[in-house]
Amino acid sequence: MRRGLMGRDEAELPVAAIEARLKRLRDAMAAAGFDAFVVYTNNVRPSAVTWLTGFTPYWSDALLLVGRTGAPAFATALSKRVSEWIRTTDPVSEIVNTPKPGSLIGERLKSGTSVRKVGVLEYDTLPAGLADDLAAAAPAVEWLDGTALFAGLRREIDSAERALLARADAIAVAALREAESGKASDAGTLAGLVEQHARLHGAEEAYIAVAPDLDADRRLNRTSQPTPLADRFAVRASIAYKGCWVRRTRTFAKDGSAAKADAWFEGVVQSIEPGKPLAAQLAEKLKALPGATLDSWMAESCIGSYPLSVVASSRMAANAATLNGELLMLTVELAIDGAPWTGIAPLFVGQKNS
Amino acid sequence: MIAGERLLRLVDAMKDEGLDALLVYGNAWQGDYLRYATDFGILEGQGLAVIRQDGRITLYVDSPLEADRAALDCPGVEVVLAPDLTGEVDAALNRMSNQRIGAAPQRLLPRRIAARAKDLNLTDQTAFVDHLLMAKLSGEIDAIRKAARLADEGYKVFMQAVRPGRADYELIAEAEAFFRANGVDDNFQIIGVGGVEVKGMAPPSGKRLKRGDMVTTELTPCVDGYYAQICRTLVVGEANAEQKAAHALWRESMEAGIATVRDGVTAADIAKAENDVFRKYGMGQYCTSEFTRVRGHGMGLFADSKPHILEDVTTRIETGMALIVHPNTYHPAVGYMVLGDGVAVEDDGCEVLTRTPRELFSVAV
Numbered sequence: 070m071r072r073g074l075m076g077r078d079e080a081e082l083p084v085a086a087i088e089a090r091l092k093r094l095r096d097a098m099a100a101a102g103f104d105a106f107v108v109y110t111n112n113v114r115p116s117a118v119t120w121l122t123g124f125t126p127y128w129s130d131a132l133l134l135v136g137r138t139g140a141p142a143f144a145t146a147l148s149k150r151v152s153e154w155i156r157t158t159d160p161v162s163e164i165v166n167t168p169k170p171g172s173l174i175g176e177r178l179k180s181g182t183s184v185r186k187v188g189v190l191e192y193d194t195l196p197a198g199l200a201d202d203l204a205a206a207a208p209a210v211e212w213l214d215g216t217a218l219f220a221g222l223r224r225e226i227d228s229a230e231r232a233l234l235a236r237a238d239a240i241a242v243a244a245l246r247e248a249e250s251g252k253a254s255d256a257g258t259l260a261g262l263v264e265q266h267a268r269l270h271g272a273e274e275a276y277i278a279v280a281p282d283l284d285a286d287r288r289l290n291r292t293s294q295p296t297p298l299a300d301r302f303a304v305r306a307s308i309a310y311k312g313c314w315v316r317r318t319r320t321f322a323k324d325g326s327a328a329k330a331d332a333w334f335e336g337v338v339q340s341i342e343p344g345k346p347l348a349a350q351l352a353e354k355l356k357a358l359p360g361a362t363l364d365s366w367m368a369e370s371c372i373g374s375y376p377l378s379v380v381a382s383s384r385m386a387a388n389a390a391t392l393n394g395e396l397l398m399l400t401v402e403l404a405i406d407g408a409p410w411t412g413i414a415p416l417f418v419g420q421k422n423s
Numbered sequence: 424m425i426a427g428e429r430l431l432r433l434v435d436a437m438k439d440e441g442l443d444a445l446l447v448y449g450n451a452w453q454g455d456y457l458r459y460a461t462d463f464g465i466l467e468g469q470g471l472a473v474i475r476q477d478g479r480i481t482l483y484v485d486s487p488l489e490a491d492r493a494a495l496d497c498p499g500v501e502v503v504l505a506p507d508l509t510g511e512v513d514a515a516l517n518r519m520s521n522q523r524i525g526a527a528p529q530r531l532l533p534r535r536i537a538a539r540a541k542d543l544n545l546t547d548q549t550a551f552v553d554h555l556l557m558a559k560l561s562g563e564i565d566a567i568r569k570a571a572r573l574a575d576e577g578y579k580v581f582m583q584a585v586r587p588g589r590a591d592y593e594l595i596a597e598a599e600a601f602f603r604a605n606g607v608d609d610n611f612q613i614i615g616v617g618g619v620e621v622k623g624m625a626p627p628s629g630k631r632l633k634r635g636d637m638v639t640t641e642l643t644p645c646v647d648g649y650y651a652q653i654c655r656t657l658v659v660g661e662a663n664a665e666q667k668a669a670h671a672l673w674r675e676s677m678e679a680g681i682a683t684v685r686d687g688v689t690a691a692d693i694a695k696a697e698n699d700v701f702r703k704y705g706m707g708q709y710c711t712s713e714f715t716r717v718r719g720h721g722m723g724l725f726a727d728s729k730p731h732i733l734e735d736v737t738t739r740i741e742t743g744m745a746l747i748v749h750p751n752t753y754h755p756a757v758g759y760m761v762l763g764d765g766v767a768v769e770d771d772g773c774e775v776l777t778r779t780p781r782e783l784f785s786v787a788v
Contacts, residue, residue, distance in 0.1 A: 070452070070611040070726065074592040075626040106687075113450040113469065127613070127626040128452065128727075148716050154625040193509045194469070197537030198530030261603030268596030276466055279605070288491040291466065293603045307467075358553070375468065379487060380507060394454065414746075 071112055071127035071296045073273040077158045081236075081311060082123055084160050086229040090121055090222075091161070094135055097218050103188040106215055107203070108133040109195055113403055114374035117190055117219060118143075119312035120230075124159035125273065132199060134161065134177055134301060137186075142177055144170035156361070171199035175206025188215030216242075226284040226396050226417065230313060232397065237310035238415055240270045240418055241317040248304050248321050255295040256281040259304065267308050274309040283409045287402065300324065302390060303411050308379075314376035318396040318413035330403060330410045333358045338399060338416040347392060351401065355405065360406040369399040392418045425562040425647060426462035428454040433460060433555060434478050440551055443522035445474045446512070447552070448531050455550055455724035456527050457482075458648045461500050463493045464608060469533075471512045472500075473519075483512050509533040514545045556723055557730065558743045563649060564767050567722055567745045570651035571765050571776035573607055573644045577703040578653055578779050581642060585693045585786045587634055587659060591616050591627035594638075600759040602644050611643035611650065611726035621758040623716075624751075634788050639761040641749075652725045652747040653777045654763030657784035669754045670783035673762040676700035676750035677781070680719065680732070684746065684766055684773040690736040697750045698734060706754075715752035722747055722765055744768040745776070 098106050110118035111130035118133050119125045122143065133143035143162035147155070152164050167173045178184050184207075189195060192214040204212070226234070244266040254260035256279040267275040278289035282299035289305045305318040320327040337354050341347065347368060355363050367382035377398055379385070395418050403410045424706040437445055449457025450469045458464055461472045461482050468486035470493075473632065483505040484490050490504040505511035511659055516524065525548030526532055526540075540546070559567075577598050584597035591614050602610050613624040616636050624639055632638065636659045643652040658666055678749045680697040698710040698782075709715065721728030722745040730738035732748065740746075749763025762781065 070609070071626050072595050072610065072612045073627065074590075074629055076628040111450070112453050113452055113467070128611075130452070147713070148623075150623040150714070150716070151625060153622065154628070157628060193535040196530060197532045197534050200534035200537070226775040257606070258604045261600040264603055265596050265600035268599055269593055269651065275599075278488075286495075288495055289488070290492045290495050291464075291608055293606045293608050295604075377467075382487070384487070385506075 071125065071274055073268050073275065075125060075127060075158060075273055076272045077160065077311070081233060082229050086227055087123055087161050089227065091135065091141065091224055094121065094219075095137060097222060098135075098137065098188060101188065101212065101215075101218055103183040103186050103215065103218075104137060105181070106135045106137070106190070106282050107174060107186045108190045109199065111376060115312065116314070116376050117374045120223070122159040122162050122374070123312070124162070124310045126204065130170070130196070130199075132174045134174045136181065142174065144173045146170055171202025172206045175203040178210055184210065186211050186213055188213050188218060190215050190219050192216070199249045216373060223370075223372045224395055225344055233311050233313040234315055234415065237272075237308050237313050237315040238311060238317070238323055239314050240267050240272050241306045241308040243270065244275070244306050244308070245304055245317055245319050248319065253298070256292045256302075257294045257295055257296065259298065260292050263304060263306055263362050267306060267338040269364075272310060273312065276307040278305040279303070280411075283411070287409045287411055289318070301327075301408065305413065309376065314371065315415050316377060316413045317415070318400070318411055320410045320412060322408075326408065327404070327410055330358065330361070330405055330412070334401060334412045334414060337401070338414045341392075341399070341416055341418055343418050348383065358403070358405070364402040364404055366378050367401070369398040369400070370395050425566060426447050427558070427767065428560055428562055429459055429462075430478060430480075432560065433474065434476060435554060436478045436551065437474070437476055440525065440548065441523060442525045442548065444519060444524045445548065445552075446516070446524055446526045446532070446545065447472050447474065448528060448533075450504060453528065453531055455556055455728065458724045459498055459552065459556060460579055462648070463500070465489060465495050466492070469508055469509060469566045472511075473515060475521050476681075481515070483508055500774055501640055509535045512536060513539065516545070525551070525764045527600055550587055553729055556725070556728065557721055559723065559745060560743070563723070564743065564745060566647045566649035567651045567765070569769065570607070570644050570646040570649055570774055571653070573602065573605060573646065573675040574651050574653040574765070575777055575779045575780065576605070577601055577607075577610070577642050577644055578655055580699040580728065581640060582657060582784060582786060585632060585638060585657065585659060587632050587788050588630050590592050591632070594747055598642065606646060609645045609698055611641070613641055615759050617758060619755065619758045621752055621760050624761070628727070632659050637666065637758055637760065639759055641761065641763070645726075648724050649722075650724070651722055651745070651765045651776060652749075653762065653765065653779060654728070654747070654749045654751060654761040655779060655784065656760050656762060659786055660788045662783050662785050667783060668756045669760055670705065670762070673750055673760055674781050677748055677764065680748040680750065681766055681773065681775065684740065684748065684768055686740065686742040686768060688740050690730040690732050693740070693746075693748060694732045694734045694736070697732075697748070701750070709752045709754065718750055719748040719763065721745065725751045740768055742768050742770050
């Protein structure tokens, strides 16, 4: 449940930027033959609606209807009293409060005389209750999956989103420095310090996970327990700022042995090239880190309703995929002379990352 | 421990219902059904779990980070990383032909799976799981009791963070740091800052506190997945006479509601007791949906559990339920005000779980 700073600032996310995104969607809809497009949101799957309107739900769920023209209709089960707050984050939509968002959007589609084909983002995973209400209210509509269409739009990151991502990343980087402060000797206290720092600096959401003894287990988990921190541990900060998510993981070693890999990784995220398989690039770059073996890698991006989804990894058949222009959160797990190291950092493929 | 007891109870109930298996869905918003069955507190992505009558559980999650977390948190559960969540679970259900499978909550199931309900012999069993979620085991009440203690402590931290010039989100940041260091994995919290212009609570928007502001909050930490809530209002500086008078009404209403709670009454009885106090003072219109959402609700594995305390909700209140009684609403002279205590229902009354004084707090400036 979101409980950090939520709000839209015209200087950070101008209405013109949102309208440009809506125009891109409408252009793509026209090309695909969609008369309208429906997007679902809740606080776990907020990102598509956030991108199209600026609004992220702290709770409950909703549907956004984007027609060929006019203001999008945002139908939410949140009460009417919350509308004023929704309006502070969404400057473009018609906000409609209704206990049955699916029925309301379905009625709107039914009343649109020329609406026949409707694209739905992630149609397979639309909640059944909403899908049933949509279908019952608009029985003549042909529902089509619009996931690939939307993912194509998200390859282009505009300047407003870049700036918000940069702010989220700055928060994550600074928050993780709490692990260097020596103020915490246990995982729960450290997680609290990292989260506190992030939220004090405006994070909308902060998921903090810790692997308290990296030599014993490299899996990271959220924690609120006084588990002692071993000589080598890792902390992950997944941070949202105004709806834009960044993930960072750092390895901390009391003997300073993580520094060499930290520097290597910094160079890696600056130099990933477009049009070349990520796996091959990582294997090549690893030669610059003596004694290191690559245990696994993973790339996440924001391509639909999830803040971050896996788009390629060493576990996936698609690991030979080439990438171009996308925002990625790159996870790398190494063993350096037998000792584990793990890191995550954001990058834009083929572009200087700062 | 409590997870094992819950699973035994669930499996027994499945047998009583004639179910061979149960399919539960969860995400970080509505995670209670999934948590009840698997004990996994999902954060990112979505999860589906199949519980069989012999107690075996398979948990499907679509995030690799969550698969790692689930394997650490739920050692007795088979965890499957399923990037194509609906496809994998659809295929798994296909392999369970000729079995009677229940689903909960049906309305949140992925459309693709729900659309094949007839083929898969899948029936909506949300109500049957809802009853398990509401009528709790003693171990579940113990967890809520611990969460209520931490809600009290967390509210102290929240109050200590209040001073003019601070932003609303900074107060929540301080409470979260306390919670992470003290066994609280998650917290639901909304806030209101200001005066008559404030019609409700929402996430923090960056508003800065000033003298005379009322600060309202619902603070809802969880322990072992169980949420307990406290609602309190404070004033930055000295409270004025209107604020004090309004708070006295809220307190009378909340205490009337709490005095009604016992085994055998309905949710409507509690709401009516609260609302009658407002009506007595000519404030009945502020008990309507224009100004308030609910007059309380259940507490448990979901921060806003059933039953909702409203005059049209006839759910029978039973020993073992946990509720928050909160007559939160708008007052035309002072703005939105909140006051609420968590309670555990007993045969002839209730145990009040939160212990923070029922005061309109003033924070010195």
